[in-house]
Amino acid sequence: MSKKTIKMGIFGGYRGSYFYKCVLANNAEIVAVCDFNEKYANKAKEMLGDDVAVYTAFDDFIEHEGLDAVLLSNYFHEHAPYAIRLLERGIHVLSECTANATMAEGVALVRAAEKSSAIYMLSENYPFMAFNQEMRRVYRGGSLGKVLYAEGEYNHPLDHTDAEYAIELCPTSKHWRYNLPRTYYITHSLAPLMYITGAMPKRVTAMPVYAPIQSDFNGISRGVPERAAILTTLNDDDSVFRVTGCADFGGREDSYRVCAEKGQIENLRDGTGRVLLNYNKWDLPENVSCATSYYLPLLKDKDDALAKKAGHGGGDFYVIREFLNCIRENRRPEFDVYFGTTMASVAILGHRSMLENGVPYDIPDFRREEDRVKYENDNLSPFYGTDGTEPTIAATNRPDYWQSAEGRAEYDRMVSLRKKSQY
Ligand SMILES: NC(=O)c1ccc[n+]([C@@H]2O[C@H](COP(=O)([O-])OP(=O)(O)OC[C@H]3O[C@@H](n4cnc5c(N)ncnc54)[C@H](O)[C@@H]3O)[C@@H](O)[C@H]2O)c1
Numbered sequence: 218m219s220k221k222t223i224k225m226g227i228f229g230g231y232r233g234s235y236f237y238k239c240v241l242a243n244n245a246e247i248v249a250v251c252d253f254n255e256k257y258a259n260k261a262k263e264m265l266g267d268d269v270a271v272y273t274a275f276d277d278f279i280e281h282e283g284l285d286a287v288l289l290s291n292y293f294h295e296h297a298p299y300a301i302r303l304l305e306r307g308i309h310v311l312s313e314c315t316a317n318a319t320m321a322e323g324v325a326l327v328r329a330a331e332k333s334s335a336i337y338m339l340s341e342n343y344p345f346m347a348f349n350q351e352m353r354r355v356y357r358g359g360s361l362g363k364v365l366y367a368e369g370e371y372n373h374p375l376d377h378t379d380a381e382y383a384i385e386l387c388p389t390s391k392h393w394r395y396n397l398p399r400t401y402y403i404t405h406s407l408a409p410l411m412y413i414t415g416a417m418p419k420r421v422t423a424m425p426v427y428a429p430i431q432s433d434f435n436g437i438s439r440g441v442p443e444r445a446a447i448l449t450t451l452n453d454d455d456s457v458f459r460v461t462g463c464a465d466f467g468g469r470e471d472s473y474r475v476c477a478e479k480g481q482i483e484n485l486r487d488g489t490g491r492v493l494l495n496y497n498k499w500d501l502p503e504n505v506s507c508a509t510s511y512y513l514p515l516l517k518d519k520d521d522a523l524a525k526k527a528g529h530g531g532g533d534f535y536v537i538r539e540f541l542n543c544i545r546e547n548r549r550p551e552f553d554v555y556f557g558t559t560m561a562s563v564a565i566l567g568h569r570s571m572l573e574n575g576v577p578y579d580i581p582d583f584r585r586e587e588d589r590v591k592y593e594n595d596n597l598s599p600f601y602g603t604d605g606t607e608p609t610i611a612a613t614n615r616p617d618y619w620q621s622a623e624g625r626a627e628y629d630r631m632v633s634l635r636k637k638s639q640y
Pocket residue numbers: 228229230231232233251252253254257273274275290291292293294313314315340341342386529603
Protein backbone atom coordinates (compact mmCIF):
# COMPACT_ATOMS: atom_id res chain seq x y z
CA MET A 218 0.00 0.00 0.00
CA SER A 219 1.35 3.41 -1.02
CA LYS A 220 2.10 5.73 1.93
CA LYS A 221 2.06 8.90 -0.17
CA THR A 222 -0.63 11.43 0.81
CA ILE A 223 -3.15 11.61 -2.00
CA LYS A 224 -3.63 15.13 -3.32
CA MET A 225 -7.20 15.69 -4.42
CA GLY A 226 -8.94 18.34 -6.42
CA ILE A 227 -12.66 19.09 -6.34
CA PHE A 228 -14.41 20.22 -9.53
CA GLY A 229 -17.75 21.83 -8.59
CA GLY A 230 -17.92 23.42 -5.15
CA TYR A 231 -21.60 23.13 -4.27
CA ARG A 232 -22.13 19.40 -3.76
CA GLY A 233 -18.32 19.11 -3.68
CA SER A 234 -18.13 21.00 -0.38
CA TYR A 235 -20.11 18.20 1.35
CA PHE A 236 -17.09 15.96 0.82
CA TYR A 237 -14.31 18.18 2.19
CA LYS A 238 -14.44 16.72 5.72
CA CYS A 239 -14.76 13.17 4.38
CA VAL A 240 -11.59 13.57 2.29
CA LEU A 241 -9.62 15.01 5.21
CA ALA A 242 -10.92 12.34 7.60
CA ASN A 243 -9.54 9.74 5.20
CA ASN A 244 -6.03 11.22 5.38
CA ALA A 245 -5.97 12.78 1.93
CA GLU A 246 -5.32 16.43 1.12
CA ILE A 247 -7.51 18.83 -0.86
CA VAL A 248 -5.09 20.96 -2.84
CA ALA A 249 -7.38 22.61 -5.40
CA VAL A 250 -11.03 23.48 -5.90
CA CYS A 251 -12.58 24.72 -9.14
CA ASP A 252 -15.95 26.41 -9.61
CA PHE A 253 -16.86 29.16 -12.04
CA ASN A 254 -19.28 30.50 -9.47
CA GLU A 255 -17.00 32.53 -7.20
CA LYS A 256 -19.35 32.02 -4.25
CA TYR A 257 -18.37 28.34 -4.10
CA ALA A 258 -14.74 29.01 -4.91
CA ASN A 259 -14.58 31.43 -1.94
CA LYS A 260 -16.48 28.98 0.27
CA ALA A 261 -13.63 26.53 -0.35
CA LYS A 262 -11.13 29.01 1.14
CA GLU A 263 -13.42 29.55 4.12
CA MET A 264 -13.78 25.84 4.79
CA LEU A 265 -10.29 24.63 3.85
CA GLY A 266 -8.05 27.62 4.57
CA ASP A 267 -5.93 29.87 2.39
CA ASP A 268 -3.54 27.14 1.28
CA VAL A 269 -6.09 25.57 -1.04
CA ALA A 270 -5.72 26.77 -4.63
CA VAL A 271 -8.96 28.05 -6.12
CA TYR A 272 -9.70 28.09 -9.84
CA THR A 273 -12.64 29.17 -11.94
CA ALA A 274 -11.59 27.39 -15.15
CA PHE A 275 -11.05 23.65 -15.57
CA ASP A 276 -8.14 24.24 -18.00
CA ASP A 277 -6.17 25.94 -15.21
CA PHE A 278 -7.35 23.53 -12.51
CA ILE A 279 -6.15 20.42 -14.38
CA GLU A 280 -2.67 21.97 -14.58
CA HIS A 281 -2.41 22.21 -10.79
CA GLU A 282 0.88 20.60 -9.88
CA GLY A 283 0.76 17.18 -8.30
CA LEU A 284 -2.96 16.52 -8.66
CA ASP A 285 -3.44 12.77 -8.02
CA ALA A 286 -7.23 12.53 -8.06
CA VAL A 287 -10.32 14.63 -8.78
CA LEU A 288 -13.88 14.48 -7.54
CA LEU A 289 -16.22 15.57 -10.33
CA SER A 290 -19.20 17.32 -8.76
CA ASN A 291 -19.95 19.69 -11.60
CA TYR A 292 -23.25 19.59 -13.50
CA PHE A 293 -24.96 16.19 -13.60
CA HIS A 294 -24.85 15.86 -17.40
CA GLU A 295 -21.29 17.10 -17.99
CA HIS A 296 -19.09 14.67 -16.08
CA ALA A 297 -17.86 12.40 -18.85
CA PRO A 298 -15.87 14.88 -20.98
CA TYR A 299 -13.95 16.04 -17.88
CA ALA A 300 -13.47 12.48 -16.64
CA ILE A 301 -11.94 11.58 -20.01
CA ARG A 302 -9.49 14.49 -19.92
CA LEU A 303 -8.39 13.55 -16.40
CA LEU A 304 -8.02 9.86 -17.24
CA GLU A 305 -5.89 10.79 -20.26
CA ARG A 306 -3.53 12.55 -17.85
CA GLY A 307 -3.41 9.56 -15.48
CA ILE A 308 -5.42 11.42 -12.80
CA HIS A 309 -7.83 9.22 -10.81
CA VAL A 310 -11.51 10.15 -11.15
CA LEU A 311 -14.37 9.92 -8.68
CA SER A 312 -17.44 11.05 -10.63
CA GLU A 313 -20.75 12.09 -9.15
CA CYS A 314 -23.75 10.59 -10.83
CA THR A 315 -24.39 10.29 -13.65
CA ALA A 316 -21.34 8.74 -15.35
CA ASN A 317 -22.46 9.90 -18.81
CA ALA A 318 -25.44 11.79 -20.19
CA THR A 319 -25.29 10.39 -23.74
CA MET A 320 -24.64 6.90 -25.08
CA ALA A 321 -21.66 8.16 -27.14
CA GLU A 322 -20.11 9.62 -23.99
CA GLY A 323 -20.48 6.22 -22.31
CA VAL A 324 -18.51 4.56 -25.11
CA ALA A 325 -15.81 7.25 -25.01
CA LEU A 326 -15.58 7.03 -21.22
CA VAL A 327 -15.11 3.26 -21.23
CA ARG A 328 -12.42 3.52 -23.91
CA ALA A 329 -10.60 6.25 -21.95
CA ALA A 330 -10.78 4.28 -18.69
CA GLU A 331 -9.42 1.14 -20.36
CA LYS A 332 -6.45 3.06 -21.77
CA SER A 333 -5.69 4.94 -18.57
CA SER A 334 -3.36 3.98 -15.75
CA ALA A 335 -5.73 5.83 -13.42
CA ILE A 336 -8.78 4.53 -11.54
CA TYR A 337 -12.32 5.54 -12.46
CA MET A 338 -15.06 5.22 -9.85
CA LEU A 339 -18.67 6.37 -9.73
CA SER A 340 -19.41 8.31 -6.55
CA GLU A 341 -22.61 6.44 -5.77
CA ASN A 342 -23.32 6.72 -2.07
CA TYR A 343 -26.73 5.08 -1.49
CA PRO A 344 -25.41 1.50 -1.52
CA PHE A 345 -23.28 2.42 1.51
CA MET A 346 -26.28 3.28 3.68
CA ALA A 347 -26.32 0.91 6.65
CA PHE A 348 -29.50 -0.96 5.66
CA ASN A 349 -28.18 -1.54 2.13
CA GLN A 350 -24.88 -2.83 3.48
CA GLU A 351 -26.82 -5.18 5.73
CA MET A 352 -29.01 -6.41 2.86
CA ARG A 353 -25.85 -7.17 0.89
CA ARG A 354 -24.29 -8.99 3.84
CA VAL A 355 -27.35 -11.18 4.29
CA TYR A 356 -27.90 -11.78 0.56
CA ARG A 357 -24.26 -12.60 -0.12
CA GLY A 358 -24.32 -14.95 2.88
CA GLY A 359 -26.52 -17.19 0.72
CA SER A 360 -29.33 -17.97 3.18
CA LEU A 361 -31.98 -16.32 0.97
CA GLY A 362 -31.04 -18.22 -2.18
CA LYS A 363 -30.94 -16.49 -5.55
CA VAL A 364 -32.63 -13.14 -6.21
CA LEU A 365 -35.81 -13.33 -8.31
CA TYR A 366 -37.17 -9.81 -8.05
CA ALA A 367 -36.13 -6.55 -6.38
CA GLU A 368 -37.46 -3.04 -5.96
CA GLY A 369 -35.67 0.29 -5.53
CA GLU A 370 -37.34 3.62 -4.88
CA TYR A 371 -35.60 6.96 -4.70
CA ASN A 372 -38.47 9.23 -3.80
CA HIS A 373 -37.36 12.81 -3.34
CA PRO A 374 -40.17 15.36 -3.38
CA LEU A 375 -39.12 18.92 -2.59
CA ASP A 376 -41.16 21.58 -0.87
CA HIS A 377 -42.60 23.41 -3.87
CA THR A 378 -43.40 26.42 -1.72
CA ASP A 379 -39.74 26.92 -0.77
CA ALA A 380 -38.78 29.20 -3.66
CA GLU A 381 -35.38 30.06 -2.22
CA TYR A 382 -34.22 26.44 -2.12
CA ALA A 383 -35.76 25.70 -5.52
CA ILE A 384 -33.79 28.58 -7.04
CA GLU A 385 -30.60 27.45 -5.32
CA LEU A 386 -31.02 24.00 -6.85
CA CYS A 387 -32.34 25.16 -10.20
CA PRO A 388 -31.21 28.71 -10.96
CA THR A 389 -32.35 28.90 -14.60
CA SER A 390 -34.65 27.12 -17.02
CA LYS A 391 -31.57 25.78 -18.80
CA HIS A 392 -30.17 24.13 -15.66
CA TRP A 393 -30.04 20.32 -15.78
CA ARG A 394 -32.48 20.01 -12.86
CA TYR A 395 -35.20 21.93 -14.72
CA ASN A 396 -34.90 19.57 -17.69
CA LEU A 397 -34.20 16.34 -15.81
CA PRO A 398 -36.18 13.48 -17.38
CA ARG A 399 -37.49 11.25 -14.62
CA THR A 400 -35.47 8.18 -15.66
CA TYR A 401 -32.08 9.91 -15.71
CA TYR A 402 -31.35 10.13 -11.98
CA ILE A 403 -31.37 6.38 -11.74
CA THR A 404 -28.35 5.54 -9.61
CA HIS A 405 -29.89 5.99 -6.16
CA SER A 406 -32.61 3.44 -6.84
CA LEU A 407 -30.72 1.00 -9.05
CA ALA A 408 -27.16 0.93 -7.68
CA PRO A 409 -28.16 -0.47 -4.25
CA LEU A 410 -29.92 -3.42 -5.94
CA MET A 411 -26.89 -4.13 -8.15
CA TYR A 412 -24.59 -3.78 -5.12
CA ILE A 413 -26.69 -6.11 -2.97
CA THR A 414 -27.27 -8.83 -5.58
CA GLY A 415 -24.51 -8.43 -8.19
CA ALA A 416 -27.10 -8.54 -11.03
CA MET A 417 -26.50 -6.38 -14.13
CA PRO A 418 -29.42 -5.04 -16.22
CA LYS A 419 -29.68 -6.38 -19.79
CA ARG A 420 -33.03 -4.93 -20.92
CA VAL A 421 -35.17 -1.97 -19.85
CA THR A 422 -38.68 -0.71 -20.29
CA ALA A 423 -40.25 2.37 -18.69
CA MET A 424 -43.61 4.00 -18.10
CA PRO A 425 -44.31 7.66 -17.29
CA VAL A 426 -46.36 8.75 -14.28
CA TYR A 427 -48.03 11.86 -15.64
CA ALA A 428 -49.06 14.33 -12.93
CA PRO A 429 -47.87 17.92 -13.45
CA ILE A 430 -46.98 19.87 -10.33
CA GLN A 431 -49.12 23.00 -10.17
CA SER A 432 -46.54 25.27 -8.57
CA ASP A 433 -44.26 28.09 -9.66
CA PHE A 434 -41.24 26.60 -7.98
CA ASN A 435 -40.10 23.05 -7.87
CA GLY A 436 -36.38 22.42 -7.85
CA ILE A 437 -36.32 19.10 -9.70
CA SER A 438 -37.76 18.31 -13.13
CA ARG A 439 -39.86 21.48 -13.34
CA GLY A 440 -39.74 21.26 -17.11
CA VAL A 441 -41.39 17.84 -17.25
CA PRO A 442 -44.94 16.88 -16.31
CA GLU A 443 -44.06 13.40 -15.08
CA ARG A 444 -43.75 12.84 -11.33
CA ALA A 445 -41.85 9.63 -11.84
CA ALA A 446 -40.77 7.03 -14.32
CA ILE A 447 -41.22 3.39 -13.41
CA LEU A 448 -38.51 1.27 -14.99
CA THR A 449 -38.34 -2.49 -15.21
CA THR A 450 -35.06 -4.22 -15.95
CA LEU A 451 -34.42 -7.81 -16.92
CA ASN A 452 -31.00 -8.79 -15.60
CA ASP A 453 -28.11 -11.07 -16.54
CA ASP A 454 -29.13 -13.60 -13.84
CA ASP A 455 -32.78 -13.72 -15.03
CA SER A 456 -33.99 -11.61 -12.12
CA VAL A 457 -36.22 -8.58 -12.64
CA PHE A 458 -35.88 -5.17 -10.95
CA ARG A 459 -38.52 -2.48 -10.67
CA VAL A 460 -36.98 0.91 -9.95
CA THR A 461 -37.90 4.56 -10.03
CA GLY A 462 -35.66 7.29 -11.37
CA CYS A 463 -35.92 10.40 -9.24
CA ALA A 464 -39.55 10.18 -8.15
CA ASP A 465 -41.79 12.86 -6.65
CA PHE A 466 -44.40 10.87 -4.74
CA GLY A 467 -45.65 12.41 -1.52
CA GLY A 468 -43.52 11.49 1.50
CA ARG A 469 -39.72 11.39 1.18
CA GLU A 470 -38.20 7.90 1.41
CA ASP A 471 -35.59 5.60 -0.07
CA SER A 472 -36.59 1.98 -0.03
CA TYR A 473 -35.21 -1.28 -1.30
CA ARG A 474 -36.52 -4.82 -1.29
CA VAL A 475 -34.92 -8.04 -2.46
CA CYS A 476 -37.11 -11.09 -2.99
CA ALA A 477 -35.24 -14.37 -3.34
CA GLU A 478 -36.02 -18.08 -3.46
CA LYS A 479 -36.12 -18.66 0.31
CA GLY A 480 -37.14 -15.25 1.62
CA GLN A 481 -37.02 -11.50 1.39
CA ILE A 482 -35.15 -8.60 2.93
CA GLU A 483 -36.10 -4.94 2.84
CA ASN A 484 -35.61 -1.70 4.72
CA LEU A 485 -38.67 -0.51 6.60
CA ARG A 486 -40.36 2.71 5.57
CA ASP A 487 -40.78 3.85 9.16
CA GLY A 488 -37.67 6.04 9.28
CA THR A 489 -35.93 3.87 11.89
CA GLY A 490 -33.32 2.37 9.55
CA ARG A 491 -34.51 -1.14 10.48
CA VAL A 492 -34.66 -4.04 8.08
CA LEU A 493 -37.26 -6.79 7.78
CA LEU A 494 -35.88 -10.25 7.10
CA ASN A 495 -38.50 -12.84 6.26
CA TYR A 496 -37.77 -16.52 5.47
CA ASN A 497 -40.02 -19.37 4.38
CA LYS A 498 -40.53 -21.24 7.62
CA TRP A 499 -39.37 -24.44 5.90
CA ASP A 500 -36.18 -22.73 4.66
CA LEU A 501 -34.85 -21.35 7.94
CA PRO A 502 -31.06 -21.18 8.12
CA GLU A 503 -29.33 -22.97 10.98
CA ASN A 504 -29.36 -20.97 14.24
CA VAL A 505 -32.43 -18.97 13.14
CA SER A 506 -35.58 -19.89 15.04
CA CYS A 507 -38.04 -17.25 13.86
CA ALA A 508 -39.03 -16.81 10.20
CA THR A 509 -39.65 -13.06 10.49
CA SER A 510 -37.37 -10.55 12.20
CA TYR A 511 -37.19 -6.77 12.35
CA TYR A 512 -33.89 -5.29 13.47
CA LEU A 513 -31.54 -2.33 13.32
CA PRO A 514 -28.37 -3.37 11.51
CA LEU A 515 -25.29 -2.89 13.64
CA LEU A 516 -22.39 -2.08 11.37
CA LYS A 517 -19.12 -3.24 12.78
CA ASP A 518 -17.02 -0.69 10.95
CA LYS A 519 -13.92 0.91 12.47
CA ASP A 520 -14.96 4.29 11.01
CA ASP A 521 -18.60 4.12 12.05
CA ALA A 522 -18.32 7.23 14.24
CA LEU A 523 -16.77 9.28 11.42
CA ALA A 524 -19.33 8.03 8.90
CA LYS A 525 -22.22 9.02 11.17
CA LYS A 526 -21.12 12.67 10.84
CA ALA A 527 -21.22 12.52 7.02
CA GLY A 528 -24.22 13.00 4.72
CA HIS A 529 -26.58 10.41 3.21
CA GLY A 530 -26.54 7.95 6.11
CA GLY A 531 -22.74 7.75 6.09
CA GLY A 532 -22.70 7.04 2.34
CA ASP A 533 -20.67 10.16 1.56
CA PHE A 534 -17.91 9.01 3.92
CA TYR A 535 -17.73 5.42 2.70
CA VAL A 536 -17.67 6.39 -0.98
CA ILE A 537 -14.62 8.60 -0.41
CA ARG A 538 -12.93 5.96 1.75
CA GLU A 539 -13.46 3.30 -0.89
CA PHE A 540 -12.10 5.53 -3.68
CA LEU A 541 -8.98 6.48 -1.72
CA ASN A 542 -8.38 2.87 -0.65
CA CYS A 543 -8.65 1.71 -4.27
CA ILE A 544 -5.94 4.22 -5.20
CA ARG A 545 -3.73 3.22 -2.27
CA GLU A 546 -4.14 -0.50 -2.93
CA ASN A 547 -4.16 -0.18 -6.74
CA ARG A 548 -7.48 -2.01 -6.81
CA ARG A 549 -10.40 -1.74 -9.27
CA PRO A 550 -13.50 -0.32 -7.56
CA GLU A 551 -16.75 -2.24 -7.67
CA PHE A 552 -18.42 0.95 -8.98
CA ASP A 553 -16.11 0.99 -11.98
CA VAL A 554 -16.67 2.39 -15.45
CA TYR A 555 -18.81 -0.59 -16.56
CA PHE A 556 -21.00 -0.34 -13.48
CA GLY A 557 -21.42 3.43 -14.02
CA THR A 558 -22.06 3.33 -17.77
CA THR A 559 -24.50 0.41 -17.46
CA MET A 560 -26.64 2.45 -15.09
CA ALA A 561 -26.40 5.47 -17.40
CA SER A 562 -27.56 3.25 -20.29
CA VAL A 563 -30.58 2.15 -18.22
CA ALA A 564 -31.36 5.84 -17.61
CA ILE A 565 -30.90 6.99 -21.22
CA LEU A 566 -32.52 4.02 -22.96
CA GLY A 567 -35.19 3.83 -20.27
CA HIS A 568 -36.06 7.41 -21.20
CA ARG A 569 -36.38 6.43 -24.85
CA SER A 570 -38.60 3.54 -23.81
CA MET A 571 -40.74 5.98 -21.84
CA LEU A 572 -41.01 8.32 -24.83
CA GLU A 573 -42.31 5.32 -26.80
CA ASN A 574 -44.75 4.26 -24.05
CA GLY A 575 -42.75 1.27 -22.87
CA VAL A 576 -40.96 -0.19 -25.90
CA PRO A 577 -38.10 -2.35 -24.52
CA TYR A 578 -34.43 -1.54 -25.17
CA ASP A 579 -31.44 -3.87 -24.80
CA ILE A 580 -28.72 -2.54 -22.51
CA PRO A 581 -25.37 -2.68 -24.29
CA ASP A 582 -22.34 -4.36 -22.74
CA PHE A 583 -19.60 -1.80 -23.25
CA ARG A 584 -16.96 -4.47 -22.68
CA ARG A 585 -17.85 -5.63 -26.22
CA GLU A 586 -16.65 -3.68 -29.25
CA GLU A 587 -19.84 -4.53 -31.26
CA ASP A 588 -21.96 -2.82 -28.61
CA ARG A 589 -19.66 0.21 -28.49
CA VAL A 590 -19.75 0.71 -32.24
CA LYS A 591 -23.53 0.71 -32.17
CA TYR A 592 -23.61 3.70 -29.81
CA GLU A 593 -20.35 5.58 -30.42
CA ASN A 594 -22.11 8.34 -32.40
CA ASP A 595 -25.35 8.46 -30.41
CA ASN A 596 -25.27 11.98 -29.02
CA LEU A 597 -28.96 12.50 -28.22
CA SER A 598 -29.39 14.58 -25.07
CA PRO A 599 -32.38 16.23 -23.37
CA PHE A 600 -30.13 18.83 -21.68
CA TYR A 601 -28.82 22.28 -22.48
CA GLY A 602 -25.02 22.37 -22.43
CA THR A 603 -22.95 24.96 -20.58
CA ASP A 604 -21.48 25.76 -24.02
CA GLY A 605 -24.94 26.72 -25.31
CA THR A 606 -25.82 23.47 -27.07
CA GLU A 607 -29.55 22.80 -27.28
CA PRO A 608 -31.39 19.57 -26.33
CA THR A 609 -31.71 17.06 -29.15
CA ILE A 610 -34.41 14.84 -27.63
CA ALA A 611 -37.55 15.70 -25.65
CA ALA A 612 -37.21 15.55 -21.86
CA THR A 613 -40.78 14.40 -21.44
CA ASN A 614 -43.34 12.04 -22.85
CA ARG A 615 -45.62 15.14 -23.31
CA PRO A 616 -43.34 17.64 -25.09
CA ASP A 617 -46.06 20.28 -25.33
CA TYR A 618 -46.11 20.68 -21.54
CA TRP A 619 -43.83 23.26 -19.80
CA GLN A 620 -41.13 23.03 -22.44
CA SER A 621 -42.39 26.05 -24.38
CA ALA A 622 -40.15 29.09 -24.73
CA GLU A 623 -42.88 31.06 -22.88
CA GLY A 624 -42.86 28.64 -19.95
CA ARG A 625 -39.08 28.90 -19.64
CA ALA A 626 -39.09 32.70 -19.95
CA GLU A 627 -41.71 32.85 -17.20
CA TYR A 628 -39.57 30.74 -14.84
CA ASP A 629 -36.48 32.85 -15.54
CA ARG A 630 -38.51 36.03 -14.98
CA MET A 631 -39.84 34.73 -11.62
CA VAL A 632 -36.33 33.74 -10.55
CA SER A 633 -34.91 37.13 -11.42
CA LEU A 634 -37.75 38.93 -9.56
CA ARG A 635 -37.10 36.78 -6.48
CA LYS A 636 -33.38 37.44 -6.63
CA LYS A 637 -33.88 41.20 -6.95
CA SER A 638 -36.28 41.23 -4.01
CA GLN A 639 -33.55 39.73 -1.81
CA TYR A 640 -31.35 42.83 -2.13
N1 LIG B 1 -24.90 11.50 -4.59
C1 LIG B 1 -25.67 12.39 -4.03
O1 LIG B 1 -26.29 12.13 -3.00
C2 LIG B 1 -25.76 13.76 -4.64
C3 LIG B 1 -26.39 14.82 -3.96
C4 LIG B 1 -26.41 16.08 -4.59
C5 LIG B 1 -25.83 16.26 -5.83
N2 LIG B 1 -25.22 15.20 -6.45
C6 LIG B 1 -24.59 15.34 -7.76
O2 LIG B 1 -23.58 16.34 -7.68
C7 LIG B 1 -23.45 17.02 -8.92
C8 LIG B 1 -23.56 18.53 -8.69
O3 LIG B 1 -24.83 18.83 -8.18
P1 LIG B 1 -25.07 20.09 -7.24
O4 LIG B 1 -26.13 19.72 -6.27
O5 LIG B 1 -23.78 20.58 -6.68
O6 LIG B 1 -25.73 21.19 -8.19
P2 LIG B 1 -25.20 21.91 -9.49
O7 LIG B 1 -25.08 20.91 -10.55
O8 LIG B 1 -26.09 23.05 -9.71
O9 LIG B 1 -23.78 22.45 -9.10
C9 LIG B 1 -22.64 22.22 -9.86
C10 LIG B 1 -21.54 23.17 -9.43
O10 LIG B 1 -20.47 23.02 -10.36
C11 LIG B 1 -20.09 24.29 -10.89
N3 LIG B 1 -19.71 24.06 -12.30
C12 LIG B 1 -20.45 23.43 -13.24
N4 LIG B 1 -19.78 23.37 -14.41
C13 LIG B 1 -18.60 23.98 -14.21
C14 LIG B 1 -17.47 24.26 -15.04
N5 LIG B 1 -17.44 23.87 -16.33
N6 LIG B 1 -16.43 24.92 -14.51
C15 LIG B 1 -16.46 25.31 -13.21
N7 LIG B 1 -17.49 25.09 -12.37
C16 LIG B 1 -18.55 24.43 -12.85
C17 LIG B 1 -21.34 25.17 -10.75
O11 LIG B 1 -21.01 26.55 -10.66
C18 LIG B 1 -21.97 24.63 -9.46
O12 LIG B 1 -21.46 25.29 -8.31
C19 LIG B 1 -24.56 16.47 -9.81
O13 LIG B 1 -24.01 15.50 -10.64
C20 LIG B 1 -25.52 15.83 -8.85
O14 LIG B 1 -26.18 14.74 -9.43
C21 LIG B 1 -25.18 13.97 -5.87
